Amino acid sequence: MVGGIFLRCSVDLCEKIPFRLDVAVLAGKLRLERGSPDFHELSSMVDLAVRVGRPKAAYVEAYVEFAADGEVVIGGISFPGRLLTRNLGGAGRVFPYVATCGVEMDEVAPSDGDILKAYWWDAIKSELLYAAERFFRDEVKRIYRLGKVAVVRPGAGDADIWPVERQRDLFQLLDGVEERLGVRLMDSCLMIPNQTVSGILYPSERSFHSCEVCRREGCSSRRADFDQEMWEDTRGG
Numbered sequence: 001m002v003g004g005i006f007l008r009c010s011v012d013l014c015e016k017i018p019f020r021l022d023v024a025v026l027a028g029k030l031r032l033e034r035g036s037p038d039f040h041e042l043s044s045m046v047d048l049a050v051r052v053g054r055p056k057a058a059y060v061e062a063y064v065e066f067a068a069d070g071e072v073v074i075g076g077i078s079f080p081g082r083l084l085t086r087n088l089g090g091a092g093r094v095f096p097y098v099a100t101c102g103v104e105m106d107e108v109a110p111s112d113g114d115i116l117k118a119y120w121w122d123a124i125k126s127e128l129l130y131a132a133e134r135f136f137r138d139e140v141k142r143i144y145r146l147g148k149v150a151v152v153r154p155g156a157g158d159a160d161i162w163p164v165e166r167q168r169d170l171f172q173l174l175d176g177v178e179e180r181l182g183v184r185l186m187d188s189c190l191m192i193p194n195q196t197v198s199g200i201l202y203p204s205e206r207s208f209h210s211c212e213v214c215r216r217e218g219c220s221s222r223r224a225d226f227d228q229e230m231w232e233d234t235r236g237g
């Protein structure tokens with residue numbers, strides 16, 4: 001934390017987020033045969049999720065107050081890391097956020113200790129998280145009339161790019177977010193519910209994906225090619 005007058009507003013909540021769950025699509029992703037007992041089980045889980053699911057997000061409008069090599073200051077809190085300086089340094093206004101599938105999904109988790117059912121329920125939670133993050137992104141773009149945006153997330157990419165431990169700084173910036181969203185940031189920096197993400201959204205003509213600064217080989221979830229030059233440029237800090 002640094003001294004001074006901090007340029008950040010109060011935390012805004014996105015609640016009553018609409019979401020749609022398509023059993024057939026989910027079953028396809030989970031490789032369940034349509035009409036099978038497993039398909040029917042998944043279908044009842046989807047019905048339950050539709051009844052209880054409350055995806056949510058919280059964000060704050062804040063300004064990059066200072067940017068120098070290896071550090072930006074947002075809302076009075078210092079965020080070390082050359083990736084942040086590189087991506088946020090010229091952004092001016094940014095939107096730190098937390099999005100979640102919602103604690104309600106953990107309160108009714110219907111797996112009964114069955115690993116397979118727990119996996120299916122987690123896949124449903126992931127759909128709710130996706131809906132929450134998409135809603136937040138669209139809402140911020142609409143309210144603040146933003147064009148293209150990009151997101152950086154602590155812990156994504158190589159460990160030393162923006163370490164997951166820095167998530168604590170993000171939670172500090174989002175004053176009261178744990179109480180308001182019901183999420184918890186553990187000592188390990190894992191979040192509960194597990195289908196929760198945090199990050200900083202910022203206006204940018206250039207898209208950015210953490211995979212560009214991640215050297216993990218053979219990752220089936222990779223969504224962008226590794227960028228050696230960017231990786232070298234963003235290490236440390």
Ligand code: SF4
Pocket residue numbers: 156157210211214215216219220221222223
């Ligand atoms: S390559 Fe895989 S592990 Fe690395 S950031 Fe992308 S999805 Fe995550």
